[in-house]
Amino acid sequence: MLEYAYYPGCSLECTAASYDKSIREVFKALGVGLKEIEDWNCCGATMYMSVKKIVGYAISARNLALAQKMGMDICAPCSSCYTILRKANRHIEWEPKEREKINEALAAANLSYDTTIAIKHPLDILVNEVGLDAIKAKVVRPLDGIKVAPYYGCQIVRPHGQFDDVDDPVTMDKLLSTLGAEPVYYPSKVRCCGGMLMTTQEDIALKLNNCLLQAAADNGADMIATACPLCEMNLEAYQGKINQRFGTKFNIPIVYFSHLVGVALGISPKAMGIDSLIIPPTKLTAKAEGVRI
Amino acid sequence: MAERIAPFPKAEAELRAAFWEQVSSFPDGHKVTNCIQCGTCTGTCPVSYAMDITPRQTIALFRAGLLEEILRSRTIWLCASCYSCTVRCPSGIKITDTMYALKRVAMEKQIHAPHFPVHTLSKAFVKNVYKYGRNYELGLGIRYFLKSNIVKLFTLSGFGLTMMRRGRLGLLPKKIRRVNEVRAIINRANQFEEI
Structure with a gap:
């Protein structure tokens, strides 16, 4: 059975609650598991990157690390979260020096991340996986x-x-x-x-x-x-x-x-x-x- | 990345050093040197019509040694991060990421366009994340308009009511349980930013 670590993102908690509800309902109906990442945090959106890059990626990476612990790829319906998480992932993968820094930052919360997680959009999952x-x-x-x-x-x-x-x-x-x-x-x-x-x-x-x-x-x-x-x-x-x-x-x-x-x-x-x-x-x-x- | 030509005034040279450091830290950042001034970026940009310096001009001005002028422009804060330019640039320049790099230099050096407080939204956002671990949309909006345009705050109350009636406006912030983890990560990562 397909199963994903679900990352709703801040908007889906509030202004886009109906997006959240519909994704959960549709996935349930199609028999695809969604397990919400416990205690996820903001991905940093476009705005964190405008102020500080490493910090922005580090807070994104907390979510990636939590998903890695669950052993599942991420499903992120908010397209902004989707891009930001993917960017952080790609960045950590691309630059060993940055990976070190970000892992050192994650260590402050007893976490670590080694870029083994894929981040997917539900549109992609529905059409290409289901x-x-x-x-x-x-x-x-x-x-x-x-x-x-x-x-x-x-x-x-x-x-x-x-x-x-x-x-x-x-x-x-x-x-x-x-x-x-x-x-x-x-x-x-x-x-x-x-x-x-x-x-x-x-x-x-x-x-x-x-x-x-x-x-x-x-x-x-x-x-x-x-x-x-x-x-x-x-x-x-x-x-x-x-x-x-x-x-x-x-x-x-x-x-x-x-x-x-x-x-x-x-x-x-x-x-x-x-x-x-x-x-x-x-x-x-x-x-x-x-x-x- | 070192500049090949170096006769810049001290202030400009310092800004350029900060800029090079930023662009060398993301994939393909260095390709900014490959610009052929074709203008595809400006043509594809949905907001270039409202910019004081177009994306193409940004690179031209940088080459002319006028980075400070770029940082004082509205352009970098008008970029909505749609990546149209990035996917179309024939030289493979990561223009959107370069805009982010410019934003960060502007934030770090506190050089901003006069009467154009867009950057304060990003600042408020960063504070929100530290406080709650999540974005608090209502708080962010109020904080931004208090700083930038108080009158607008009142004209937006209609919008707020519409959203509230449909249960789409969170009045209270949602704090994550282990916000301390996020703060610890931010504090530790911050040390790497001050190079």
Whole structure:
């Protein structure tokens, strides 16, 4: 049986709780084990690296060391955590001198790490480990009639393109088709949402997200599927502000790709926290209730 | 990495030394010397339109011995870390990582763009992690806007309420149980930063 050390990350505890719930439910339904890393800490995000590098990697490495103790690879749904943990891992592997320093820092907490752990994103796990055939066999509510813009964002495909192309990834497209949904042409699939710029430079971030929403609307998407808590929040919670600023009338639901998988597998939207979304994905919830679209 | 040409004023030479140390400590960091000034980075950057110095110009200015000017620019703090430039650079330069290196030099030397307090968010973040072992989103936001833009704090209350009603805003920080471990790791690792 597939089993992973689960690293939810800070956002999934709070602003993206529905991402956390849906990943747990979907993995359970597919028979993939998720064992939360006990007492995990913040990965350091993009911000720690802006201040101090070795310290940033060292706190990331605590999580890696804890997973190593469990003897399992990590499943990290937050794309920022995913990239940061992978970066720390790669860095420790690449530079023996740094590895020494980081292990010395870890020793202060009686831990050590020797880069034997792989960090994986649930999208990668679902498509490449569980497999599309296995998922298809468990689909009880095909999502036919739902058009979805597959939005990958930056961090799961870049910088290293671990499981898909950096410019034109198709993993989520394939997954959506397997569920019966229609992935629409979405040229902005790897364009940046601005990330933390929504806090620090709102004007810029609003503009970036306006482009993302416009591209989805232009291509007839009923909703946008994301794989990152920050993308989801920027696109959803600021949609009203974008409408005000640019005179648009967007009302595009933003869901996590795992919500779509869950509904197709017959999991109730409530169990996945879909009711906590600001813009209700009515087509998806109707599907869950068995309404034909 | 030593500079081949060295007629820089003392202040600039010191900054450059700090920069070289930063770029030599990550994979392919040294490739920054391979820049052919093609501008692919600037063309692919989703925020270059708002930068005072574009990514391509950053490297040109560095070559001209104007590192301090780069550190005083908004550019390094506008980089949203999307890695578009990194994957497209034909010379294999790790531009995003170089931006991080510049941010760290700016933090270390306390050289910042005037009236542009973006770096204080990173500082607040680092404090949060030391205190709780995790990020405390609400606390981070409040701390940042208190320092940068108090008026904005009030305009954001609507957003806060929307998120709160849906149970998506944690009012209290979540502290990990063994936060002492994280602090011990940070304290020990900090010694390596002060070289």
